[in-house]
Amino acid sequence: MSFEKLNLIKPLQKALDEEGYTIPTPIQQQAIPLILERKDVLGCAQTGTGKTAAYAVPILQILYEEKLSGNEKRTISSLVLTPTRELAVQINESFSSYGKYTGLRNVVVYGGVPQQRQTDKLRKGADILIATPGRLLDLMNQKYISLQHIKILVLDESDRMLDMGFINDIKKIIAVLPGKRQTLFFSATMPSSIIKLAGSILSNPVRVDISPEKPTVDAIKQGLYYVAKHNKKDLLIHLLQDKSIDSALVFTRTKHGADKVERFLNSAKIYAEAIHGNKSQNSRQRALNNFKAKKTRVLVATDIAARGIDVEELSHVINYEMPDQSENYIHRIGRTGRAGLGGVAISFCDAEEKLFLRDINKIIPKPIPVIQDNPFPVDEKTAGNYPKSTDESHTRKVRSSGEYRSSGEAKKNNNRWFGRKRNKDNQSKSKSYGRDKTRTN
Numbered sequence: 001m002s003f004e005k006l007n008l009i010k011p012l013q014k015a016l017d018e019e020g021y022t023i024p025t026p027i028q029q030q031a032i033p034l035i036l037e038r039k040d041v042l043g044c045a046q047t048g049t050g051k052t053a054a055y056a057v058p059i060l061q062i063l064y065e066e067k068l069s070g071n072e073k074r075t076i077s078s079l080v081l082t083p084t085r086e087l088a089v090q091i092n093e094s095f096s097s098y099g100k101y102t103g104l105r106n107v108v109v110y111g112g113v114p115q116q117r118q119t120d121k122l123r124k125g126a127d128i129l130i131a132t133p134g135r136l137l138d139l140m141n142q143k144y145i146s147l148q149h150i151k152i153l154v155l156d157e158s159d160r161m162l163d164m165g166f167i168n169d170i171k172k173i174i175a176v177l178p179g180k181r182q183t184l185f186f187s188a189t190m191p192s193s194i195i196k197l198a199g200s201i202l203s204n205p206v207r208v209d210i211s212p213e214k215p216t217v218d219a220i221k222q223g224l225y226y227v228a229k230h231n232k233k234d235l236l237i238h239l240l241q242d243k244s245i246d247s248a249l250v251f252t253r254t255k256h257g258a259d260k261v262e263r264f265l266n267s268a269k270i271y272a273e274a275i276h277g278n279k280s281q282n283s284r285q286r287a288l289n290n291f292k293a294k295k296t297r298v299l300v301a302t303d304i305a306a307r308g309i310d311v312e313e314l315s316h317v318i319n320y321e322m323p324d325q326s327e328n329y330i331h332r333i334g335r336t337g338r339a340g341l342g343g344v345a346i347s348f349c350d351a352e353e354k355l356f357l358r359d360i361n362k363i364i365p366k367p368i369p370v371i372q373d374n375p376f377p378v379d380e381k382t383a384g385n386y387p388k389s390t391d392e393s394h395t396r397k398v399r400s401s402g403e404y405r406s407s408g409e410a411k412k413n414n415n416r417w418f419g420r421k422r423n424k425d426n427q428s429k430s431k432s433y434g435r436d437k438t439r440t441n
């Protein structure tokens, strides 16, 4: 199916052509017609599926057409709520790219920075507002923002917003919205708390599920090192000395942990920057821009800070510390394999983290393959804490890293989303983290 079949207006079609999007991704194929028919949508979609365009494009089309027919003046007609600042910035950039020929204006507001630049922009008028809940409420209370003309509400990454404790803020915001509106609700996971929230704010929604039974992105090669806590540092340095790892996003659970990893990597002459909630928004954005521009090879991040990161050619995700919430494993590894490209996700699991691993293995189709060729094998004293290799039924090889990677141009997304075989060019770019004997327990 091409974008032409979706009957998009010319200003959108032109912008999408320029983005290099030729074929809508599965979620776009399903959601765009429904949204254009003004249905409420409950979308279960993981990162990297093209979810942003799946709602941004039809919203732009609806608002553009209403403007033409009604000669309306600029009021905020659509609100996109999102959990993190980085994600808000990214969604705003997507609206700007897709909507650049529509004449519609989008504005983003998020906390952690002075509000004046945001309020200046709001004063000039906006059709679409992208916001994190806290700053939005703040600006509403100061009367900078009125939501009385909202026609379309989007809740993006709703599971994450609940995890981050935004439920009351969301309820307060929804309470002031017009009852007659279209609501689009997206979440990477659908636990019962999310279904309950969705049930309370959607009316007769159509559900759109993108591979719910396969929560991890297919193209990502996963591998796991069992390693003692005190050896994690050396293992990370050892892996990152492999120059074929172009870019790595290293996850820690805590801000303090992220700072520590940043420090020891820089001492080992592996240039790294950390982003987390204690850093100013400007320094987070700077670190992210350096990483995207490939000025920094390694970005160290906590789960929350990494939430909005979209780096098309990110080759490796390394879980230096296992996530304590299993859904975060999916969110983390989904940072690579974006835009249909492959990637590698490596996890370090120490004895204390085995419980986290057990929970993760329950929600992914197959347990993460264990990398046996481990330069820092667990010593005898702690070995008993690790599962033994009794169950070989999951035995499979972790293929060399990055072999599905390609240049990152949008057209190559087709390889994954539309089932084409990877080409020679991709294969020739294969890299390795050098250990392919694997087993899982």
Ligand code: AMP
Binding pocket: 020, 021, 022, 023, 024, 025, 028, 046, 047, 048, 049, 050, 051, 052, 053, 310, 312, 338, 339, 340, 410, 411, 413
């Ligand atoms: P998202 O899931 O919205 O974060 O999108 C993941 C990535 O896919 C982004 O880098 C988008 O620019 C890209 N993308 C979205 N839709 C398409 C499409 N139809 N064709 C090519 N690339 C796309």
